[in-house]
Amino acid sequence: MAANATTNPSQLLPLELVDKCIGSRIHIVMKSDKEIVGTLLGFDDFVNFLKIFLFSEITPEGRRITKLDQILLNGNNITMLVPGGEGPEV
Amino acid sequence: MTETEESVSQVLLKFLIRIATMSLRKQTPSDFLKQIIGRPVVVKLNSGVDYRGVLACLDGYMNIALEQTEEYVNGQLKNKYGDAFIRGNNVLYISTQKRRM
Numbered sequence: 001m002a003a004n005a006t007t008n009p010s011q012l013l014p015l016e017l018v019d020k021c022i023g024s025r026i027h028i029v030m031k032s033d034k035e036i037v038g039t040l041l042g043f044d045d046f047v048n049f050l051k052i053f054l055f056s057e058i059t060p061e062g063r064r065i066t067k068l069d070q071i072l073l074n075g076n077n078i079t080m081l082v083p084g085g086e087g088p089e090v
Numbered sequence: 091m092t093e094t095e096e097s098v099s100q101v102l103l104k105f106l107i108r109i110a111t112m113s114l115r116k117q118t119p120s121d122f123l124k125q126i127i128g129r130p131v132v133v134k135l136n137s138g139v140d141y142r143g144v145l146a147c148l149d150g151y152m153n154i155a156l157e158q159t160e161e162y163v164n165g166q167l168k169n170k171y172g173d174a175f176i177r178g179n180n181v182l183y184i185s186t187q188k189r190r191m
Contacts, residue, residue, distance in 0.1 A: 030182075032136070042118025048152075050118045071185040072122055074152060077136065 018043060018081060026051070027085025030077045037085065041070070049073040123148060126186050131156075134182045139163050142187070143174065152178030 018040075026040045028049065038051040051071050126145055133141040133154055140163070143156035159174040161167050 032138075041122075044119045048119050050122050069186045070122060070126075071183050072119060073183045074181050076179075077182055 021083040027082040029080040046075050048075040132185045135180045152181040
């Protein structure tokens with residue numbers, strides 16, 4: 001605790017958390033009540049996401065659009081990221 | 091003494107790993123953008139409208155030029171042949187498609 005007062009070596013920055021998630025599954029909730037589940041391939045400074053093997057995009061009426069292959073997601077609309085998230089239905 | 095040395099080296103190691111992965115991390119979206127030029131893509135806008143076409147070019151603001159574009163809103167609405175320009179602020183995502191529906 002005394003060490004944390006001066007330096008914070010155990011502090012986890014948000015982008016670090018996303019960085020850890022690269023290569024594994026992630027669940028992204030967007031502003032417009034849409035969600036995307038897939039594997040995170042990478043991201044950039046503006047948190048635009050590059051994802052691979054996108055499983056599904058889930059719209060609020062329960063419609064699911066399943067896409068495969070890579071997707072570049074615009075970071076402007078992202079509300080929340082859940083590393084290792086399954087999505088609304090398991 | 092050894093404990094502080096270990097913690098310092100751990101912090102340094104984390105820092106170095108961050109720098110190493112940061113350079114990798116920055117490449118992936120711009121690399122992806124270079125790779126998909128000329129491929130059939132799906133562009134979804136914030137409004138929910140879907141555009142499918144061949145990607146002619148795009149920039150870092152996600153401004154997109156498409157060829158042979160088809161516009162989908164629930165069903166198929168319009169067909170555009172030739173060039174379509176989409177302003178990047180409207181773009182929700184750009185996706186490649188190996189399977190055409």
